[in-house]
Amino acid sequence: MGLFSRNSVVPVLRFTGPIGMATPLRPGLALASVAGAIEKAFSLSRLPAVAVVVNSPGGSPVQSNLIFRRIRQLAKEKDKRVYVFCEDIAASGGYFLALSGDEIYADPSSIVGSIGVISAGFGLDKVIDRLGIERRVHTAGKDKGALDPFRPERPEDVALLKELQRDVHEVFMNAVKERRGGKLSGSAEDLFSGSFWSAVRARELGLIDGIADLRSKMQELHGRKVRLKAVPLAAGGLLSRFRRLPGFQTITNDGFAFAPSFADDLISAVEARALWSRFGL
Secondary structure, three states: OOHHHHOOEEEEEEEEOOEOOOEOOEOOEOHHHHHHHHHHHOOOOOOOEEEEEEEEOOEOHHHHHHHHHHHHHHHHHHOOEEEEEEEEEEEOHHHHHHOOOOEEEEOOOOEEEOOOOOOOOOOOHHHHHHOOOOOOOOOOOOOOOOOOOOOOOOHHHHHHHHHHHHHHHHHHHHHHHHHHHHHOOOOHHHHOOOOEEEHHHHHHHOOOOEEOOHHHHHHHHHOOOOEEEEOOOOOOOHHHHHHOOOOOOOEEEOOEEEOOOHHHHHHHHHHHHHHHHOOOO
């Protein structure tokens, strides 16, 4: 790449889909799978800018934090400014990723926020009772079977889960305060309630900096001739796509190959669909 082109390119990282969980044909967003692309984006151009596009309903708080921290580390090391653009949704872990931006923008119809922690499941103990099924679980450690969906919910299990959620929520809230600082308006009770808003309201609350699209903003900052170069998160040819098909991929253990469970793929897809549908998408 020549000097002129390196001086006129803004690398673009696109984070799309649930964070952490894997779905059929598409691995979930995780630091292990995106670290190489992040490194490349911060070394690709001489312009002091990296653009990040986020379209995610959230997922793993751990992977959200890891990706967020890696982007901030490289931004500091390379002396680059990060611009985040929210598409359909940047909620929960998706908004955590957006916090990696020095400036955050969104479309007027984008959904932003959901600064909270959720855990959901089903209670199936009455179902197996009706079917005459006996649940047999043996543990070493009285809480090893906590929150088992096939037995009645115990108050002490719920209390343990709530304590864990408070700790995770605290990490999220601290990241928002660290990154958005004096830009925030409104009470902490409202901001950190887990609610979500349109981009217009999110701007009023200080969660984003403005309403703008990627190309227009980059042209405004770096001139009409600026070029946007997408940095793929992971390389994958046709064969690698086939390998992600249910029943095709194999896991080797002591010389024996096993196809992954189709049920696991299906459950993962249902969970991902549930994340999107929480926000009407």
